[in-house]
Amino acid sequence: MGSAERKERQRAELREQILRVARDMVMKEGFGALSMRKLADAVEYAPATLYLHFENRDAIARELCVRGFQELLAVLEPAAACEEPVERLSRLADAYVTFGLKQPETYRLVFMEDPKLSADLFQDKQEGAGPKSFAVLVRAFESLKAQGLTLDATTPVRLAEVFWAGLHGIVSLKLTCSGFQGAPAEALTQTLVASMVHGTKPAKAARRTR
Amino acid sequence: MGSAERKERQRAELREQILRVARDMVMKEGFGALSMRKLADAVEYAPATLYLHFENRDAIARELCVRGFQELLAVLEPAAACEEPVERLSRLADAYVTFGLKQPETYRLVFMEDPKLSADLFQDKQEGAGPKSFAVLVRAFESLKAQGLTLDATTPVRLAEVFWAGLHGIVSLKLTCSGFQGAPAEALTQTLVASMVHGTKPAKAARRTR
DNA sequence: GCAATAAATGAACGGTGTTCACAGAACGGT
DNA sequence: ACCGTTCTGTGAACACCGTTCATTTATTGC
Numbered sequence: 001m002g003s004a005e006r007k008e009r010q011r012a013e014l015r016e017q018i019l020r021v022a023r024d025m026v027m028k029e030g031f032g033a034l035s036m037r038k039l040a041d042a043v044e045y046a047p048a049t050l051y052l053h054f055e056n057r058d059a060i061a062r063e064l065c066v067r068g069f070q071e072l073l074a075v076l077e078p079a080a081a082c083e084e085p086v087e088r089l090s091r092l093a094d095a096y097v098t099f100g101l102k103q104p105e106t107y108r109l110v111f112m113e114d115p116k117l118s119a120d121l122f123q124d125k126q127e128g129a130g131p132k133s134f135a136v137l138v139r140a141f142e143s144l145k146a147q148g149l150t151l152d153a154t155t156p157v158r159l160a161e162v163f164w165a166g167l168h169g170i171v172s173l174k175l176t177c178s179g180f181q182g183a184p185a186e187a188l189t190q191t192l193v194a195s196m197v198h199g200t201k202p203a204k205a206a207r208r209t210r
Numbered sequence: 211m212g213s214a215e216r217k218e219r220q221r222a223e224l225r226e227q228i229l230r231v232a233r234d235m236v237m238k239e240g241f242g243a244l245s246m247r248k249l250a251d252a253v254e255y256a257p258a259t260l261y262l263h264f265e266n267r268d269a270i271a272r273e274l275c276v277r278g279f280q281e282l283l284a285v286l287e288p289a290a291a292c293e294e295p296v297e298r299l300s301r302l303a304d305a306y307v308t309f310g311l312k313q314p315e316t317y318r319l320v321f322m323e324d325p326k327l328s329a330d331l332f333q334d335k336q337e338g339a340g341p342k343s344f345a346v347l348v349r350a351f352e353s354l355k356a357q358g359l360t361l362d363a364t365t366p367v368r369l370a371e372v373f374w375a376g377l378h379g380i381v382s383l384k385l386t387c388s389g390f391q392g393a394p395a396e397a398l399t400q401t402l403v404a405s406m407v408h409g410t411k412p413a414k415a416a417r418r419t420r
Numbered sequence: 421g422c423a424a425t426a427a428a429t430g431a432a433c434g435g436t437g438t439t440c441a442c443a444g445a446a447c448g449g450t
Numbered sequence: 451a452c453c454g455t456t457c458t459g460t461g462a463a464c465a466c467c468g469t470t471c472a473t474t475t476a477t478t479g480c
Contacts, residue, residue, distance in 0.1 A: 007426085007477085036468060046429045048470080057468065112322050115386055122389045130390070154401055161391045162380075162401045166372065169379030176325055179332045180340070181371045191364055191372045195406050217446090217457085246437060256460045258439080267437065 015053045018043055022060050023067070030105045031061060031113055058116065061109065065117050068106040069129040073136075075099050080136045085143035086197055092140060093167055093189045100171030101185060112172055137164060149197050159196060166192045225263045228253055232270050233277070240315045241271060241323055268326060271319065275327050278316040279339040283346075285309050290346045295353035296407055302350060303377055303399045310381030311395060322382055347374060359407050369406060376402045 021042045025034050036057055040047040054060050075098070079091035100107040110118065122130040141156035141163070150159055170188045173180055181188060231252045235244050246267055250257040264270050285308070289301035310317040320328065332340040351366035351373070360369055380398045383390055391398060 011427095035466085037466080047468085048430080049428055051469070052427070112382065112386055115388055118387045119389055122387060134390075151401070151404055154404070158393055158397070158401055159405075161393055162376065162398050162405060165379030165383055165391070165398060165402070166376040167379070168383055169375030169377070170372070172322065172382055173375055173378055176322055177328045177332060178325055179329055180344075181375070183368055183371055187368070188372050188375060191361070191368055192375070194361055194364070195369075195372060195408070198405070198408065214447095221458095245435085247435085257437085258461080259459055261438070262458070 011053075014043075018050060018053060019060070019063055019067075023064055026064060026109060027103065027105050031064075031109045034060075058114075061113070061117050062120065064106075065110050065121060066129065068103075068110040069121055069133070071103070071106070072096070072099050072110070073129040073133045076133055076136050080140070085140060085147060085149065086193070089140050089144065089163075089197070090190065090193045092137065093163075093193050094186065096167045097171055097185050097189050100167075101174060104175050107171060108175060111168060112175070134160060134164065144197065151198055163192070163196055166196075221263075224253075228260065228263060229270070229273055229277075233274055236274060236319060237313065237315050241274075241319045244270075268324075271323070271327050272330065274316075275320050275331060276339065278313075278320045279331050279343070281313070281316070282306070282309050282320070283339040283343045286343055286346055290350070295350060295357060295359065296403070299350050299354065299373075299407070300400065300403045302347065303373075303403050304396065306377045307381055307395050307399050310377075311384060314385050317381060318385060321378060322385070344370060344374065354407065361408050373402070373406055376406075 018039065022034060022039055025039065025042070034057070036050055037047050039060075040050055050060075054063075075095045076092055079095040080088065082088040082091050110121070121128060122134075125131045137160040138156050141150060141159040144150045144159075145156055150156070167189070170181075170185055170192065174185055183191075228249065232244060232249055235249065235252070244267070246260055247257050249270075250260055260270075264273075285305045286302055289305040290298065292298040292301050320331070331338060332344075335341045347370040348366050351360060351369040354360045354369075355366055360366070377399070380391075380395055380402065384395055393401075
């Protein structure tokens with residue numbers, strides 16, 4: 001009688017295998033080079049079979065997006081554990097940028113490809129990796145604000161949005177317009193951190209800027 | 211015999227027409243929807259004819275890129291004329307972001323599509339719109355630094371790079387992850403400006419943050 | 421073993437960028 | 451006015467692409 005469950009399991013397993021192979025292809029050659037036919041070839045099924053498990057190519061991309069974002073969240077979380085607020089922000093920034101540069105194609109897929117793919121990522125305020133990651137940043141700025149290290153008139157949420165934009169800008173310009181910024185990404189990152197930490201004693205953050 | 215020149219002129223004119231139509235198609239439906247066949251249809255030639263004027267599709271894209279960047283430079287230049295440094299930075303930021311949001315597909319093509327397309331844009335330090343635009347930002351930060359309104363240990367070039375990254379982050383996140391940032395782009399922009407203007411009296415910039 | 425259900429597929433449709441042998445027009449020289 | 455060259459333009463083909471659907475194959479419950 002357990003055969004129904006077994007079939008279910010096999011189904012899920014194939015689905016998973018498809019996603020694994022798709023992920024590999026994306027990481028190696030980018031999302032643009034992910035074709036249903038090559039993917040089918042790689043998992044040794046006919047192309048049409050993929051459509052028994054995914055509505056279409058975009059559905060696969062969406063799934064890879066949420067997983068990619070989960071990976072990002074996973075590298076942010078250790079950095080978020082740091083107590084000292086400025087240091088925490090700095091580590092979060094480093095973790096974010098490092099992730100983007102180490103996994104350029106994943107980063108592209110999640111943040112730079114198609115609005116249709118990224119749209120869902122920021123819904124589901126409780127569970128999704130998007131809101132969770134963002135919340136980590138907001139908390140960092142709340143800690144900074146508590147120590148009077150942020151712009152007075154600006155909320156932590158707003159600061160987090162701008163900070164994220166800065167990080168995303170650094171990563172995505174490196175990925176797309178590599179010849180643009182002269183400075184290495186870590187230097188830019190720390191300048192960004194220093195820029196967003198206002199107030200009495202930015203000495204520590206400023207020193208890392210050089 | 212002026213006929214050689216006339217042919218040259220006709221050739222250039224057709225090339226121009228192809229680019230005009232291509233630009234329209236990109237602005238309306240995005241670069242992804244620009245197909246050589248549809249383009250050939252629109253200019254009423256056979257697809258193969260396009261290859262007499264452009265090496266391939268990417269060559270057309272590259273040309274559109276440099277023109278798109280020229281348009282951006284054209285909206286930055288008026289803002290750069292402002293005397294007061296903080297106000298100048300603020301206007302530059304607004305101009306940049308407004309351009310990106312008003313011409314999303316052009317912006318995507320220039321800054322978010324393919325490194326191969328954007329690579330050239332930042333070479334040619336004298337003539338290119340890329341370096342020229344960047345220089346405008348650097349000058350703005352030089353003015354700020356002269357008034358002691360920037361991070362001490364950081365060069366104007368570095369600050370300009372980070373600032374550009376911030377602007378690019380704001381625009382590109384709006385374009386790709388629309389549901390992400392709650393605040394409108396202008397608000398984010400002004401917070402970014404306020405963040406990068408350090409020193410004695412950021413009151414003016416800070417007020418615009420709200 | 422048989423009927424029913426699920427999984428997998430081959431072939432097709434309409435689309436893409438690109439190439440190339442070929443046709444046609446325009447030209448310069450005689 | 452003719453001819454050979456040179457440039458412009460094209461139709462047909464190649465090799466891909468995502469997606470659909472009727473059909474076949476395998477698996478299940480009885």
